[in-house]
Amino acid sequence: MILTVTLNTALDLTYRVPALRPYASHRVTEVIERPGGKGLNVARVLAALGHPVTATGLAGGATGRTVRQLLAGTSGLTDALVEVSGPTRRTVAVVDAAGGDTTQLNEPGPHIGPAEWEEFTARYEELLRTARAVALCGSLPPGVPVGAYARLVRTARAAGVPVLLDTSGEPLRRGLAARPDLLKPNADELAELTGSHDPDQAVREVRRRGGRTVVASLGADGLLAATPEGRWRAAPPTRVHGNPTGAGDSAVAGLLSGLVEDAPWPERLTRAVALSAATVLAPGAGEYDAAAYADLRRQVKVTEADG
Amino acid sequence: MILTVTLNTALDLTYRVPALRPYASHRVTEVIERPGGKGLNVARVLAALGHPVTATGLAGGATGRTVRQLLAGTSGLTDALVEVSGPTRRTVAVVDAAGGDTTQLNEPGPHIGPAEWEEFTARYEELLRTARAVALCGSLPPGVPVGAYARLVRTARAAGVPVLLDTSGEPLRRGLAARPDLLKPNADELAELTGSHDPDQAVREVRRRGGRTVVASLGADGLLAATPEGRWRAAPPTRVHGNPTGAGDSAVAGLLSGLVEDAPWPERLTRAVALSAATVLAPGAGEYDAAAYADLRRQVKVTEADG
Numbered sequence: 001m002i003l004t005v006t007l008n009t010a011l012d013l014t015y016r017v018p019a020l021r022p023y024a025s026h027r028v029t030e031v032i033e034r035p036g037g038k039g040l041n042v043a044r045v046l047a048a049l050g051h052p053v054t055a056t057g058l059a060g061g062a063t064g065r066t067v068r069q070l071l072a073g074t075s076g077l078t079d080a081l082v083e084v085s086g087p088t089r090r091t092v093a094v095v096d097a098a099g100g101d102t103t104q105l106n107e108p109g110p111h112i113g114p115a116e117w118e119e120f121t122a123r124y125e126e127l128l129r130t131a132r133a134v135a136l137c138g139s140l141p142p143g144v145p146v147g148a149y150a151r152l153v154r155t156a157r158a159a160g161v162p163v164l165l166d167t168s169g170e171p172l173r174r175g176l177a178a179r180p181d182l183l184k185p186n187a188d189e190l191a192e193l194t195g196s197h198d199p200d201q202a203v204r205e206v207r208r209r210g211g212r213t214v215v216a217s218l219g220a221d222g223l224l225a226a227t228p229e230g231r232w233r234a235a236p237p238t239r240v241h242g243n244p245t246g247a248g249d250s251a252v253a254g255l256l257s258g259l260v261e262d263a264p265w266p267e268r269l270t271r272a273v274a275l276s277a278a279t280v281l282a283p284g285a286g287e288y289d290a291a292a293y294a295d296l297r298r299q300v301k302v303t304e305a306d307g
Numbered sequence: 308m309i310l311t312v313t314l315n316t317a318l319d320l321t322y323r324v325p326a327l328r329p330y331a332s333h334r335v336t337e338v339i340e341r342p343g344g345k346g347l348n349v350a351r352v353l354a355a356l357g358h359p360v361t362a363t364g365l366a367g368g369a370t371g372r373t374v375r376q377l378l379a380g381t382s383g384l385t386d387a388l389v390e391v392s393g394p395t396r397r398t399v400a401v402v403d404a405a406g407g408d409t410t411q412l413n414e415p416g417p418h419i420g421p422a423e424w425e426e427f428t429a430r431y432e433e434l435l436r437t438a439r440a441v442a443l444c445g446s447l448p449p450g451v452p453v454g455a456y457a458r459l460v461r462t463a464r465a466a467g468v469p470v471l472l473d474t475s476g477e478p479l480r481r482g483l484a485a486r487p488d489l490l491k492p493n494a495d496e497l498a499e500l501t502g503s504h505d506p507d508q509a510v511r512e513v514r515r516r517g518g519r520t521v522v523a524s525l526g527a528d529g530l531l532a533a534t535p536e537g538r539w540r541a542a543p544p545t546r547v548h549g550n551p552t553g554a555g556d557s558a559v560a561g562l563l564s565g566l567v568e569d570a571p572w573p574e575r576l577t578r579a580v581a582l583s584a585a586t587v588l589a590p591g592a593g594e595y596d597a598a599a600y601a602d603l604r605r606q607v608k609v610t611e612a613d614g
Binding site for chain 1: 320322324327328329330331332333334335336338369370372373376397399401403408409410411412413414415
């Protein structure tokens with residue numbers, strides 16, 4: 001199975017309103033509830049692709065129970081979340097019919113105690129024994145040490161399990177030093193990490209600092225991959241319009257799907273780009289349009305890059 | 308006991324953000340969860356005043372369970388909510404540290420089926436047997452007949468229990484025709500109901516149409532009461548600044564508290580105005596500042612009004 005780690009799970013709420021006006025009162029016309037947090041998005045896409053997947057991480061409270069009830073409906077996904085005492089955060093995406101754009105409100109997440117963190121790391125080690133790959137995704141809730149991902153990367157490497165890291169800020173900086181197999185930064189994360197706004201230069205710098213393979217997601221420009229086997233660019237046939245939430249998580253799922261099948265890099269990148277674009281085209285965050293995915297897979301352009 | 312009815316209960320969330328900007332992403336710095344819906348606010352204030360109170364209405368789903376867990380901590384309050392299949396709505400109040408003002412997002416509430424509505428009315432009739440007064444408060448969730456409050460007013464009158472109605476729009480219009488003992492419209496509701504923006508004239512019109520006693524809340528100007536015993540105005544000593552959410556519900560609690568003690572009207576209005584102002588001064592919606600209440604009670608000015 002593929003293991004995904006979501007330390008800061010979320011109950012994602014999408015609210016549709018006619019128009020968002022600060023300091024006014026709004027009737028929400030439509031409410032959608034989904035399991036959230038980047039690792040859970042990755043897990044749901046992997047399950048939809050037919051890969052057995054186990055989702056671990058931390059969840060608690062009434063919101064955590066709701067997240068787990070929603071996950072229970074996903075065939076092929078095993079819930080191995082560790083229960084914590086604090087309640088799982090909510091995120092609210094307010095979709096404005098007037099602007100068509102989204103205003104995001106993210107709760108900080110529960111405080112995690114040291115005993116809870118140790119319980120999680122023990123569960124993680126046990127789950128690694130049967131994992132073919134592991135993805136560490138998203139932000140850290142309060143109380144989890146900032147070096148958490150560095151520790152989890154080292155544990156995975158010691159267990160011989162390929163490890164992908166998709167996070168930002170200081171947890172990314174520290175995690176990188178532990179030499180994960182695969183990093184998937186976006187353009188902002190690359191710039192924050194290296195100080196460079198040139199993706200080629202920034203990717204080289206990330207590899208120099210410990211990232212064996214770096215797949216940078218450059219929004220509508222697709223992916224730039226720098227691997228020990230070569231460098232590639234992969235892009236969708238045309239710019240797609242829609243809700244970009246979860247597009248990066250779908251790209252991670254595509255990369256992992258190719259990794260466990262030992263597919264060649266151009267195929268892995270094709271899946272990642274097509275899934276990402278098919279996610280932008282789907283109405284809800286963290287879901288993809290299966291028909292669009294089938295179409296897009298035939299149209300992604302992968303070219304070898306210099307460097 | 309005093310009975311309160313909240314057909315559209317809510318899980319009230321207060322989110323503090325540095326500044327709300329449409330189409331941006333916000334980290335919420337503080338989250339407060341409270342039982343919500345006007346009737347539950349009234350019930351909590353009555354319980355805090357030392358009156359035994361029973362809260363009925365409709366609640367369901369994970370959010371409903373959270374509301375009931377939060378209510379369980381309120382001493383003197385009996386939970387007699389009827390469980391429904393749809394989930395209790397959330398309301399989100401985004402408090403902006405920059406503007407100091409609040410942006411409100413209100414979910415619509417669950418759809419109530421006919422069998423659920425009949426189960427509620429049976430419970431309501433049973434609870435009326437031991438009630439000394441009843442307050443019908445707030446909006447109707449989808450599926451509840453628009454004439455619901457008219458029916459509940461008639462049932463209370465038939466049982467000889469004094470009934471207060473605090474709602475708006477068509478449910479208020481219909482409920483008024485059933486001749487509730489006490490109405491507590493605010494200035495907007497008065498204008499919507501009568502077409503008049505002159506509170507004196509509007510209150511006269513509401514009494515003509517069936518309201519035996521009308522206590523209009525006029526924001527910072529306090530209350531205007533028109534009763535069979537006379538007319539009064541009651542106002543706080545100075546304009547208070549803060550969060551007005553729940554101020555009207557605290558006024559309802561003050562009026563009911565005086566009603567069951569058979570206090571004279573000036574005393575009832577003093578309690579209502581002081582509780583309302585002490586609620587504006589409290590940091591959270593639906594709570595009041597007890598020290599401010601004790602102070603303000605000595606300072607409210609009640610004067611006889613013409614009419």
